[in-house]
Amino acid sequence: MFMFSRSLDVEGYRVLVSTCIEGRESLAFTYKAYINGDPVVFYGIFVPRDGISTATAVLRRLLLNVRLSEDLASNIDFYIRYGNAEYVSTRRLRRYLRVVNAGDGIIIASPFSTKGPDKARNEDSVGVLSLKYCGSRGSRLIHAFAIADGVSGLQAGDYASSFAVRSFLASALQLAVSSPGPDVADVLRGVLMDIHSELKGYGETHGLNTGTTFTGGVIMQSGNVPIVTILHIGDTRAYKVVGNTVNRLTVDHSLGGHVITQALGYVINNIDIARTMLSRNSYLVLTTDGVTDVLSDDRIAWLIYEYKYPRYIASALINAARDAGSSDDASALVIWRT
Numbered sequence: 001m002f003m004f005s006r007s008l009d010v011e012g013y014r015v016l017v018s019t020c021i022e023g024r025e026s027l028a029f030t031y032k033a034y035i036n037g038d039p040v041v042f043y044g045i046f047v048p049r050d051g052i053s054t055a056t057a058v059l060r061r062l063l064l065n066v067r068l069s070e071d072l073a074s075n076i077d078f079y080i081r082y083g084n085a086e087y088v089s090t091r092r093l094r095r096y097l098r099v100v101n102a103g104d105g106i107i108i109a110s111p112f113s114t115k116g117p118d119k120a121r122n123e124d125s126v127g128v129l130s131l132k133y134c135g136s137r138g139s140r141l142i143h144a145f146a147i148a149d150g151v152s153g154l155q156a157g158d159y160a161s162s163f164a165v166r167s168f169l170a171s172a173l174q175l176a177v178s179s180p181g182p183d184v185a186d187v188l189r190g191v192l193m194d195i196h197s198e199l200k201g202y203g204e205t206h207g208l209n210t211g212t213t214f215t216g217g218v219i220m221q222s223g224n225v226p227i228v229t230i231l232h233i234g235d236t237r238a239y240k241v242v243g244n245t246v247n248r249l250t251v252d253h254s255l256g257g258h259v260i261t262q263a264l265g266y267v268i269n270n271i272d273i274a275r276t277m278l279s280r281n282s283y284l285v286l287t288t289d290g291v292t293d294v295l296s297d298d299r300i301a302w303l304i305y306e307y308k309y310p311r312y313i314a315s316a317l318i319n320a321a322r323d324a325g326s327s328d329d330a331s332a333l334v335i336w337r338t
Contacts, residue, residue, distance in 0.1 A: 015106060018045060019096050020134035027055040027134075027177065028097065031063060033127025033165065034113035034331065036158045040127075044080035045093050052135065056173040063129070063170040105280060106338045107143055107219065107226065112314035113331035114322075116290060123150030123157035124288050124331040125165040131176040144172035146216030147236050147333055149288040151263050160199055160212035160265050167195050168216050175218060184218060184229045185273045192231055192264065192271055199265025211266030215250060215286055219335070225277050226337060228284060232272040234260050237292050239300060240276055241283040246301045249274040258289065278337045285313075290330030291321045310334035 018028035030043035042062070046055035054075050061068055062080075079093035080086070088094075109130075115122035126147040133140045148164045150157020171191040175184065192214065203210045213234025219226045230238050235252040250272060253261045262269050278284060283304055291300075295317070303320060307313045317332040 025052045025135045028132040030130045035125045035162045037122030042082040047077040052177045060170045109335040110310035111333040116328045122329045124329040125161040126331045129169040133176045143219040147286040149213045151211040154211045155208040156210040160210045196264045211263030230274040239285040246297045284335040286333040288331045290328035294324035294326045
Protein backbone atom coordinates (compact mmCIF):
# COMPACT_ATOMS: atom_id res chain seq x y z
CA MET A 1 0.00 0.00 0.00
CA PHE A 2 1.28 3.46 -0.84
CA MET A 3 1.28 5.61 2.24
CA PHE A 4 3.66 8.48 1.56
CA SER A 5 6.91 8.98 -0.29
CA ARG A 6 10.20 10.70 0.36
CA SER A 7 13.16 10.93 -1.94
CA LEU A 8 16.27 8.96 -1.10
CA ASP A 9 18.21 10.12 -4.15
CA VAL A 10 17.58 10.50 -7.86
CA GLU A 11 17.46 6.71 -8.22
CA GLY A 12 14.32 5.97 -6.26
CA TYR A 13 11.83 6.24 -3.45
CA ARG A 14 11.04 4.58 -0.16
CA VAL A 15 7.38 4.01 0.66
CA LEU A 16 5.41 3.08 3.75
CA VAL A 17 3.25 -0.02 3.42
CA SER A 18 0.76 -1.66 5.77
CA THR A 19 -0.03 -5.30 6.47
CA CYS A 20 -3.34 -6.72 7.67
CA ILE A 21 -3.81 -7.84 11.27
CA GLU A 22 -5.05 -11.41 11.43
CA GLY A 23 -8.58 -11.70 12.75
CA ARG A 24 -9.13 -7.94 13.12
CA GLU A 25 -10.62 -5.21 10.95
CA SER A 26 -8.19 -2.37 10.34
CA LEU A 27 -7.87 0.85 8.36
CA ALA A 28 -4.41 2.13 7.41
CA PHE A 29 -4.12 5.59 5.92
CA THR A 30 -1.95 8.44 4.78
CA TYR A 31 -2.97 12.02 4.09
CA LYS A 32 -0.75 14.50 2.31
CA ALA A 33 -2.05 17.93 1.39
CA TYR A 34 -1.47 21.64 0.99
CA ILE A 35 -4.52 23.36 2.46
CA ASN A 36 -4.44 27.03 1.43
CA GLY A 37 -0.68 26.65 1.09
CA ASP A 38 -0.10 25.00 4.47
CA PRO A 39 1.44 21.51 4.22
CA VAL A 40 -0.22 18.70 6.19
CA VAL A 41 1.04 15.12 6.42
CA PHE A 42 -0.14 12.34 8.68
CA TYR A 43 -0.39 8.57 8.51
CA GLY A 44 -1.22 5.63 10.73
CA ILE A 45 -3.51 2.70 11.41
CA PHE A 46 -6.80 2.21 13.27
CA VAL A 47 -8.05 -1.08 14.74
CA PRO A 48 -11.60 -0.56 16.05
CA ARG A 49 -13.08 -2.65 18.86
CA ASP A 50 -16.71 -2.32 17.79
CA GLY A 51 -16.82 -2.11 13.98
CA ILE A 52 -15.03 -0.28 11.21
CA SER A 53 -17.49 2.63 11.34
CA THR A 54 -15.65 3.86 14.44
CA ALA A 55 -12.39 4.01 12.48
CA THR A 56 -13.96 5.94 9.59
CA ALA A 57 -15.64 8.34 12.03
CA VAL A 58 -12.34 9.11 13.77
CA LEU A 59 -10.40 9.56 10.52
CA ARG A 60 -13.15 11.73 9.07
CA ARG A 61 -12.88 14.05 12.06
CA LEU A 62 -9.12 14.23 11.67
CA LEU A 63 -9.47 15.16 8.00
CA LEU A 64 -12.06 17.83 8.75
CA ASN A 65 -10.18 19.21 11.79
CA VAL A 66 -13.06 18.31 14.10
CA ARG A 67 -12.30 17.62 17.75
CA LEU A 68 -12.59 13.95 18.76
CA SER A 69 -14.97 12.99 21.54
CA GLU A 70 -13.43 10.92 24.35
CA ASP A 71 -15.91 8.07 23.97
CA LEU A 72 -15.17 7.77 20.22
CA ALA A 73 -11.39 7.70 20.73
CA SER A 74 -11.72 5.16 23.56
CA ASN A 75 -13.34 2.57 21.27
CA ILE A 76 -10.36 2.20 18.95
CA ASP A 77 -6.72 1.15 19.04
CA PHE A 78 -4.57 3.51 17.02
CA TYR A 79 -1.14 4.62 15.93
CA ILE A 80 -0.90 8.06 14.28
CA ARG A 81 2.15 9.94 13.11
CA TYR A 82 1.26 13.63 12.62
CA GLY A 83 4.24 15.73 11.59
CA ASN A 84 6.95 14.99 14.16
CA ALA A 85 4.49 13.84 16.83
CA GLU A 86 3.20 10.34 17.59
CA TYR A 87 -0.25 9.62 19.02
CA VAL A 88 -0.69 6.03 20.20
CA SER A 89 -3.05 3.87 22.20
CA THR A 90 -0.74 0.88 21.71
CA ARG A 91 2.71 1.11 20.17
CA ARG A 92 2.59 -2.49 18.94
CA LEU A 93 0.49 -1.32 15.98
CA ARG A 94 3.59 0.37 14.60
CA ARG A 95 4.90 -2.99 13.44
CA TYR A 96 2.08 -3.24 10.91
CA LEU A 97 3.53 -0.22 9.08
CA ARG A 98 6.95 -0.61 7.48
CA VAL A 99 9.18 1.31 5.08
CA VAL A 100 10.30 -0.59 1.97
CA ASN A 101 11.85 0.14 -1.38
CA ALA A 102 9.25 1.18 -3.93
CA GLY A 103 8.61 -1.65 -6.38
CA ASP A 104 7.04 -1.91 -9.81
CA GLY A 105 3.37 -0.99 -9.98
CA ILE A 106 3.43 1.10 -6.78
CA ILE A 107 1.39 4.32 -6.83
CA ILE A 108 3.30 7.34 -5.51
CA ALA A 109 1.80 10.82 -5.16
CA SER A 110 2.96 14.27 -4.14
CA PRO A 111 1.16 17.65 -3.96
CA PHE A 112 2.66 21.14 -3.86
CA SER A 113 1.23 24.66 -3.69
CA THR A 114 2.44 28.23 -3.30
CA LYS A 115 0.66 31.56 -2.90
CA GLY A 116 0.73 34.02 -5.76
CA PRO A 117 3.29 36.78 -5.09
CA ASP A 118 0.63 39.50 -5.15
CA LYS A 119 -2.05 37.53 -3.28
CA ALA A 120 -3.05 38.16 0.34
CA ARG A 121 -3.73 34.44 0.89
CA ASN A 122 -3.55 31.15 -0.97
CA GLU A 123 -7.02 30.16 -2.19
CA ASP A 124 -5.88 26.80 -3.62
CA SER A 125 -6.10 23.47 -1.82
CA VAL A 126 -4.83 20.08 -2.97
CA GLY A 127 -4.53 16.68 -1.33
CA VAL A 128 -4.36 12.91 -1.62
CA LEU A 129 -5.65 10.26 0.79
CA SER A 130 -4.59 6.61 0.50
CA LEU A 131 -6.51 3.93 2.38
CA LYS A 132 -6.13 0.22 2.96
CA TYR A 133 -9.03 -1.58 4.60
CA CYS A 134 -8.59 -5.11 5.92
CA GLY A 135 -11.55 -7.28 6.90
CA SER A 136 -12.86 -10.81 6.96
CA ARG A 137 -13.37 -10.81 3.16
CA GLY A 138 -9.90 -9.57 2.28
CA SER A 139 -8.47 -6.11 1.72
CA ARG A 140 -9.32 -3.07 -0.39
CA LEU A 141 -6.97 -0.27 -1.47
CA ILE A 142 -8.02 3.11 -2.83
CA HIS A 143 -6.42 6.49 -3.45
CA ALA A 144 -8.62 9.58 -3.36
CA PHE A 145 -7.32 12.89 -4.70
CA ALA A 146 -8.58 16.43 -5.19
CA ILE A 147 -7.51 19.92 -6.22
CA ALA A 148 -9.58 23.10 -5.90
CA ASP A 149 -9.12 26.79 -6.65
CA GLY A 150 -11.33 29.28 -4.82
CA VAL A 151 -13.00 31.64 -7.30
CA SER A 152 -11.22 34.97 -6.89
CA GLY A 153 -14.16 36.99 -8.21
CA LEU A 154 -16.29 35.69 -5.34
CA GLN A 155 -15.67 35.67 -1.58
CA ALA A 156 -14.13 33.24 0.91
CA GLY A 157 -12.44 31.28 -1.87
CA ASP A 158 -9.88 29.92 0.57
CA TYR A 159 -12.63 28.44 2.74
CA ALA A 160 -14.46 27.01 -0.28
CA SER A 161 -11.42 25.23 -1.72
CA SER A 162 -10.25 23.81 1.60
CA PHE A 163 -13.76 22.63 2.52
CA ALA A 164 -14.22 20.98 -0.89
CA VAL A 165 -10.91 19.08 -0.78
CA ARG A 166 -11.20 17.97 2.86
CA SER A 167 -14.84 16.96 2.52
CA PHE A 168 -14.35 15.04 -0.71
CA LEU A 169 -11.42 13.06 0.65
CA ALA A 170 -13.26 12.36 3.91
CA SER A 171 -16.28 11.07 1.98
CA ALA A 172 -14.05 8.65 0.08
CA LEU A 173 -13.61 6.70 3.32
CA GLN A 174 -16.85 4.88 2.68
CA LEU A 175 -15.53 3.57 -0.65
CA ALA A 176 -12.67 1.87 1.17
CA VAL A 177 -14.77 -0.03 3.69
CA SER A 178 -17.82 -0.94 1.58
CA SER A 179 -18.51 -1.79 -2.04
CA PRO A 180 -19.76 1.30 -3.91
CA GLY A 181 -21.60 -0.75 -6.55
CA PRO A 182 -21.00 -0.74 -10.29
CA ASP A 183 -20.77 3.03 -10.79
CA VAL A 184 -18.35 4.83 -8.48
CA ALA A 185 -19.03 8.05 -10.41
CA ASP A 186 -22.64 8.14 -9.19
CA VAL A 187 -21.48 7.90 -5.58
CA LEU A 188 -18.91 10.66 -6.05
CA ARG A 189 -21.35 12.87 -7.94
CA GLY A 190 -23.63 12.68 -4.91
CA VAL A 191 -20.71 13.65 -2.67
CA LEU A 192 -20.00 16.74 -4.77
CA MET A 193 -23.65 17.78 -4.79
CA ASP A 194 -23.66 17.56 -0.98
CA ILE A 195 -20.51 19.72 -0.84
CA HIS A 196 -22.14 22.18 -3.25
CA SER A 197 -25.22 22.45 -1.04
CA GLU A 198 -23.15 22.93 2.13
CA LEU A 199 -21.07 25.69 0.52
CA LYS A 200 -24.21 27.44 -0.67
CA GLY A 201 -25.60 27.18 2.85
CA TYR A 202 -22.38 28.63 4.25
CA GLY A 203 -22.61 31.55 1.85
CA GLU A 204 -26.24 32.25 2.69
CA THR A 205 -25.53 32.09 6.44
CA HIS A 206 -22.63 34.54 6.18
CA GLY A 207 -24.05 36.76 3.44
CA LEU A 208 -21.39 35.74 0.90
CA ASN A 209 -21.18 34.57 -2.68
CA THR A 210 -18.53 31.86 -2.58
CA GLY A 211 -17.35 29.11 -4.89
CA THR A 212 -14.48 26.92 -5.97
CA THR A 213 -13.38 24.94 -8.98
CA PHE A 214 -12.81 21.24 -8.36
CA THR A 215 -11.10 18.32 -10.02
CA GLY A 216 -10.77 15.07 -8.11
CA GLY A 217 -11.57 11.42 -7.97
CA VAL A 218 -10.43 7.99 -6.91
CA ILE A 219 -8.11 5.23 -8.07
CA MET A 220 -9.49 1.75 -7.43
CA GLN A 221 -8.14 -1.61 -8.43
CA SER A 222 -9.95 -3.65 -11.11
CA GLY A 223 -8.08 -6.93 -11.43
CA ASN A 224 -4.44 -5.93 -11.86
CA VAL A 225 -5.19 -2.51 -13.37
CA PRO A 226 -5.90 0.67 -11.38
CA ILE A 227 -9.00 2.45 -12.74
CA VAL A 228 -9.19 6.23 -12.34
CA THR A 229 -12.54 7.99 -12.03
CA ILE A 230 -12.38 11.80 -12.23
CA LEU A 231 -15.04 14.43 -11.54
CA HIS A 232 -14.56 17.98 -12.78
CA ILE A 233 -16.07 21.44 -12.35
CA GLY A 234 -14.40 24.71 -13.46
CA ASP A 235 -10.95 25.27 -14.94
CA THR A 236 -8.63 23.19 -12.79
CA ARG A 237 -7.27 20.41 -14.99
CA ALA A 238 -6.32 16.74 -15.05
CA TYR A 239 -3.80 15.23 -17.47
CA LYS A 240 -2.66 11.70 -18.15
CA VAL A 241 0.91 11.48 -19.39
CA VAL A 242 2.46 8.31 -20.82
CA GLY A 243 5.91 8.70 -22.35
CA ASN A 244 5.78 11.88 -24.42
CA THR A 245 2.01 11.63 -24.99
CA VAL A 246 -0.18 14.10 -23.08
CA ASN A 247 -3.93 13.58 -22.83
CA ARG A 248 -5.99 16.29 -21.21
CA LEU A 249 -8.79 14.52 -19.34
CA THR A 250 -10.87 17.60 -18.53
CA VAL A 251 -12.45 20.47 -20.44
CA ASP A 252 -12.35 23.98 -18.93
CA HIS A 253 -15.73 25.37 -17.93
CA SER A 254 -14.62 28.87 -18.85
CA LEU A 255 -15.34 31.78 -21.16
CA GLY A 256 -11.66 32.73 -21.06
CA GLY A 257 -9.93 35.36 -18.97
CA HIS A 258 -10.66 33.49 -15.73
CA VAL A 259 -14.41 33.77 -16.27
CA ILE A 260 -15.69 30.33 -15.30
CA THR A 261 -19.20 29.13 -16.01
CA GLN A 262 -19.71 26.91 -12.96
CA ALA A 263 -18.24 26.31 -9.52
CA LEU A 264 -19.02 24.33 -6.39
CA GLY A 265 -21.02 26.49 -4.00
CA TYR A 266 -22.07 28.93 -6.72
CA VAL A 267 -23.72 27.29 -9.73
CA ILE A 268 -23.48 23.78 -11.21
CA ASN A 269 -24.76 22.99 -14.70
CA ASN A 270 -23.08 19.64 -15.14
CA ILE A 271 -20.38 17.59 -13.41
CA ASP A 272 -18.03 16.14 -16.01
CA ILE A 273 -16.90 12.53 -15.57
CA ALA A 274 -13.73 10.98 -17.01
CA ARG A 275 -12.40 7.44 -16.66
CA THR A 276 -9.04 6.01 -17.57
CA MET A 277 -6.67 3.17 -16.71
CA LEU A 278 -3.38 3.95 -15.01
CA SER A 279 -0.91 1.71 -16.79
CA ARG A 280 2.67 1.09 -15.69
CA ASN A 281 4.95 4.15 -15.79
CA SER A 282 2.09 6.57 -16.41
CA TYR A 283 1.28 9.81 -14.61
CA LEU A 284 -1.86 11.58 -13.52
CA VAL A 285 -1.28 15.32 -13.09
CA LEU A 286 -3.75 17.81 -11.60
CA THR A 287 -3.13 21.56 -11.72
CA THR A 288 -4.80 24.89 -11.01
CA ASP A 289 -4.84 27.68 -13.58
CA GLY A 290 -1.87 29.33 -11.89
CA VAL A 291 0.13 26.62 -13.69
CA THR A 292 -1.80 26.02 -16.91
CA ASP A 293 -2.26 29.72 -17.76
CA VAL A 294 1.46 29.93 -18.47
CA LEU A 295 2.62 26.37 -19.21
CA SER A 296 1.63 24.49 -22.35
CA ASP A 297 0.69 20.82 -22.32
CA ASP A 298 4.00 20.02 -24.03
CA ARG A 299 5.93 21.93 -21.39
CA ILE A 300 4.17 19.97 -18.65
CA ALA A 301 5.09 16.70 -20.39
CA TRP A 302 8.73 17.79 -20.70
CA LEU A 303 8.95 18.59 -16.99
CA ILE A 304 7.56 15.14 -16.15
CA TYR A 305 10.14 13.51 -18.41
CA GLU A 306 12.94 15.66 -16.96
CA TYR A 307 12.17 15.19 -13.25
CA LYS A 308 10.48 11.74 -13.21
CA TYR A 309 9.57 11.58 -9.52
CA PRO A 310 6.31 13.17 -8.25
CA ARG A 311 7.91 15.23 -5.50
CA TYR A 312 10.31 16.85 -7.97
CA ILE A 313 7.73 17.20 -10.75
CA ALA A 314 5.20 18.98 -8.53
CA SER A 315 7.71 21.59 -7.37
CA ALA A 316 9.19 21.92 -10.88
CA LEU A 317 5.74 22.71 -12.30
CA ILE A 318 5.22 25.49 -9.75
CA ASN A 319 8.73 26.90 -10.22
CA ALA A 320 8.35 26.85 -14.01
CA ALA A 321 5.01 28.67 -13.71
CA ARG A 322 6.63 31.37 -11.58
CA ASP A 323 9.52 31.71 -14.06
CA ALA A 324 6.95 32.08 -16.86
CA GLY A 325 5.30 34.99 -15.03
CA SER A 326 2.38 33.42 -13.14
CA SER A 327 1.20 35.72 -10.34
CA ASP A 328 -1.72 33.50 -9.32
CA ASP A 329 -1.76 30.83 -6.63
CA ALA A 330 -0.21 27.75 -8.24
CA SER A 331 -0.82 24.14 -7.20
CA ALA A 332 -0.15 20.69 -8.59
CA LEU A 333 -0.65 17.06 -7.65
CA VAL A 334 1.41 14.39 -9.39
CA ILE A 335 0.47 10.70 -9.18
CA TRP A 336 2.79 8.10 -10.68
CA ARG A 337 2.27 4.39 -11.16
CA THR A 338 5.80 3.04 -11.28
